Amino acid sequence: MGLMRDIFMTELMGGMKLVFLQMFKPSCTLQYPHVKHNVPDGYRGLMSLLRYEDGSERCVGCSLCEAACPSNCIKVVSDEVPGQPLVRYAKEYYLDITRCVFCGFCTEACPVDALAMTKVYEASVYDRRELMFDKHKLYELGEAHLADGKAYLLAHNMDDGTLNPTEGLGDNRYEFPPVDLGEGVPVPTTVGLTREALEAEVAKS
Amino acid sequence: MELAMTVGLAVFQIAIVMGVVLLSVAYMTYAERKVLSFMQDRLGPMEVGPYGLLQPIADGLKLFFKEDIIPSSANKLIFAIAPIICLVPALIGFAVMPYNETYAAFGGEAGVISDLNVGLLYILAFASVGTYGVILAGWSSNSKYAMLGGLRCGAQIISYELALGLSIVGVLLLSGSLSLREITMAQDGGFWHWNILLQPVAFVTYVISAVAETNRLPFDMPEAESELVAGFFTEYTGMRFAFFFLAEYANMILVCCLASVLFLGGYEAPMEFLNFIPGFIWLAIKTWALLFFFIWIRGTFPRVRFDQLMKFGWKVLIPITLANILFTALGVYIYNN
Numbered sequence: 001m002g003l004m005r006d007i008f009m010t011e012l013m014g015g016m017k018l019v020f021l022q023m024f025k026p027s028c029t030l031q032y033p034h035v036k037h038n039v040p041d042g043y044r045g046l047m048s049l050l051r052y053e054d055g056s057e058r059c060v061g062c063s064l065c066e067a068a069c070p071s072n073c074i075k076v077v078s079d080e081v082p083g084q085p086l087v088r089y090a091k092e093y094y095l096d097i098t099r100c101v102f103c104g105f106c107t108e109a110c111p112v113d114a115l116a117m118t119k120v121y122e123a124s125v126y127d128r129r130e131l132m133f134d135k136h137k138l139y140e141l142g143e144a145h146l147a148d149g150k151a152y153l154l155a156h157n158m159d160d161g162t163l164n165p166t167e168g169l170g171d172n173r174y175e176f177p178p179v180d181l182g183e184g185v186p187v188p189t190t191v192g193l194t195r196e197a198l199e200a201e202v203a204k205s
Numbered sequence: 206m207e208l209a210m211t212v213g214l215a216v217f218q219i220a221i222v223m224g225v226v227l228l229s230v231a232y233m234t235y236a237e238r239k240v241l242s243f244m245q246d247r248l249g250p251m252e253v254g255p256y257g258l259l260q261p262i263a264d265g266l267k268l269f270f271k272e273d274i275i276p277s278s279a280n281k282l283i284f285a286i287a288p289i290i291c292l293v294p295a296l297i298g299f300a301v302m303p304y305n306e307t308y309a310a311f312g313g314e315a316g317v318i319s320d321l322n323v324g325l326l327y328i329l330a331f332a333s334v335g336t337y338g339v340i341l342a343g344w345s346s347n348s349k350y351a352m353l354g355g356l357r358c359g360a361q362i363i364s365y366e367l368a369l370g371l372s373i374v375g376v377l378l379l380s381g382s383l384s385l386r387e388i389t390m391a392q393d394g395g396f397w398h399w400n401i402l403l404q405p406v407a408f409v410t411y412v413i414s415a416v417a418e419t420n421r422l423p424f425d426m427p428e429a430e431s432e433l434v435a436g437f438f439t440e441y442t443g444m445r446f447a448f449f450f451l452a453e454y455a456n457m458i459l460v461c462c463l464a465s466v467l468f469l470g471g472y473e474a475p476m477e478f479l480n481f482i483p484g485f486i487w488l489a490i491k492t493w494a495l496l497f498f499f500i501w502i503r504g505t506f507p508r509v510r511f512d513q514l515m516k517f518g519w520k521v522l523i524p525i526t527l528a529n530i531l532f533t534a535l536g537v538y539i540y541n542n
Contacts, residue, residue, distance in 0.1 A: 012506070019244050019505040029248040 007068030041121040041148075042155035044102045046120040047095055047133070048141035049151050050113070057139070059088040060116035068109035073099035093135035097129060104156070113158060119136070214313045222299050222318060230454040231261035236493075238498050242503040268450075274296070276347060279440065283345035288441065288448035291338030294331035295455035298423040301327055302462055304368035305388040305472055305484040316484075317386055324385040325377070328463060329370055331417065335452065336362045339420075339427060339437050340347035354436025357511060358420060358427035364518040365417035365424075371526035376400050376467045377531040385463075389471035396475040401468040406529045408468045410522050412498070415460040417518065419453065421499055423506035424514055431508075457499060458492065465491035 005011070039045070050058050061078030078093035094188065107115045118141060125131060133141075142149055233258070235250065242249030250257030275281055301324035303317040308416075321327050336359060343355015377383065379400060380391040394396045417424040428436030438449045465471055469491045469493045472484030509517070 016501060016505050019501065022241045022246065023240070025246060027243070027248045028246050031248070031251060 041151040045118045049138040050142045059090045061088045064109040065106035070106040095133040097131040116152045118145035118148045218318045233454045240500045268447040273443040278347045278356040280345040287342035288445045291452040292448045294335040295452045298328040298459045325383045343437040350433045350439045354427045354433045365414045368522040369414035372407040375404045375407040392470040399470045419456045461492045461495035
């Protein structure tokens, strides 16, 4: 039997049959630039900054993301909102995507859910300088991928949806507390106002 | 006038045969990539043209415009000549390949460029010359990988050429001629006249030796990329590299064409009623079936070790072919008396 197996090369023929049949199975190639994978909600793509529904910036310039970043690619320049003492925002915000390791620690560090990651993974550009994201670019990305950013926050349990139940997704809006600046110093009239009233106040002054 | 006609006929046939062979070489690379891809659940080239059909042309253009690098320590003359020595014998074998039944053209009879009465010997002789190209390429590159690849190629081709030649002898004994046209004509009249039925062992040994002879997987020791980078053409670039590539595929087509002529009836139709299909189409079908087989075994078998290769050639194939010759000779002797 062994000799006959050797002469007719049974094992080799078995292998060849298997390979031949494999030829008719459908391919598992994805024709990438033409067809794309569905990216899951928790996907860590390019970073973006989000705005609230009323269009105001979420970021309060606390620099916690800068502290959490393991590759030191974030730089926040914090400043007071003009005419609103103690109400802070990020005057400048730089994110060097060439150094970013896409760990998502910054989004976890953010107390107001201002940072979120989008599903954008095609970040190639011809000029490296375009990968130095500034505040403008990050907000642009956030506007373009707002739904993705919110889905990211939800997927990573950073938003339990309690603060803004009508949307199904909370905003974790940070309410600046009224402050006592001490004897003799007038308390700014803006503290404790709603955002619309505050903006009207700023526009007046 | 007669001279002009003869020359015209020769040029006409050379143009046809070379055109078809070079086109087949180009599309053999495409077919190989596609079939291998399907065997590995991939799609293969898909971008250039519909289903990647223009890929060979794109590759050819790319190779043509690539920079030609000659290593500074290489022997420049031999380095330049080696690809040509490799390519010419691969193409020249088609001169004696009968591609169709005799037909009238330019006032003469066409069907084969030159019906040499020693056609088979001619092909075998030129196949050996091709080895020089490989060995010289390996030596002149002045690189250890190329050198090893060239030496391996020399050893392998000499060993397997023996088995290749010996497996053909059985066919020669049956048809009594070295002319490929006469061998084809002896197999006329249906597939039960084909030599493969009388010489099945010789066919198997021929195909195995042909795979080794053309340096194809699983016997691609001269260019074993996991050991020798790219073997004998490691240092070659651009068009010179393309020449080796062309030579490899032209050689494959040559041995498959030869196998069709020797064992599968060449341009003869398998059944009488199929005679309305022209002969060159039958030859192409048979050749491409064998070429598919070459790709198929490439997709199936891993590369053998070099000592196993040598052992298989000398201790298994050559004794089998010798025994085959003995039995064929006995059979022919008894049949004729």
